[in-house]
Amino acid sequence: MTDAPRLGSGSLVIATHNAGKLKEISALLAPYGMNCISAGSLGLPEPAETGNTFAENALIKARAAAEASQIAALADDSGLSVDALGGRPGVYTADWAQRQWFEGDPGRDWYMAMGKVEGLLAEQGPDVDRSAHFSCTLAIAWPDGRHAVYEGRVEGSLTWPPRGALGFGYDPVFVPAGREQTFAEIDPDEKHAISHRADAFAKLVAEQFGA
Template identity: 40%
Template structure:
């Protein structure tokens, strides 16, 4: 960002859960700047998730928001991969039942599809991307190889009935490997410590903090 740049970073989402999560992680990483979401930019575009992978979609969103706001932008794409569904819903996780963001319908559809399945393994996957705008007249600085995208994976299994009221999305039906609680039964700090998004965001937080110096 450079020494004279304001230490302000935009997370390409209007999801208050994600903003709070990255805020906690950035605080732990020693970031002294300000993280804002898209509610600070009412005219910001809703970027279609047309990529074929989590990384494609994260970079599409980060590029567009960095260009629109002129600020360093972080975006993520994440979802649930289910072994018995050949890795789906995957990048379609947020709209698996047809309507984007209908958590309950998405969750119930997955449970219905797994009703007779004995194989119940799966994983939460998240890819986070950081795009830092260049100076005037320059294109956004974007490095895809390694240090500018990060991936977090949380393996586990899908249970038959939802449990817990914390979290969102598929959290109430996912039990991380080695635990007996769903991710919706974990305290926020417990979830941050192991979650796919927490792992990807902790790695991207290191990059954000480095570029704010």
């Protein structure tokens, strides 16, 4: 974190056009008196995520929303990093699920994305290291240019074939450390308590709203 101010009760722009993400973040921040407004509801454009790290992309989104709205803004960027793949897909986690024109209708296909990861691991043989982790970076930006960054992480390993229907993204192939079930087999409330996003939010809350 920089020498950024602390959030008080009031409005906070959530730099997203995703109603589900707005609902999730609003619920996490409601106990602290925050009135969360989505960038989508304000008609703010989505900036290009040109960063090479989760923190860079989160800051791009938060700064764009704060500058356009003149209200403090919160953004997140998250993804899966696989050790044996040199940290890929990393910041390209969602891109790996994006269909190309020759792969059918445009849109994200997470089963295809999971298959890409598994295919690259399989090329390295049956004894490949299957360690992986999910990362979540939260960035708060203020209109005056100051900012704060919080990073969360959950360690685990990848399994195949995918298991479970409770999660999304790469959840069906990710087994968190110390568990036998994938994120997609774990009760959502239990998953949220141990997830990378929960870790990042715990750090944000401690610094922004702690004594």
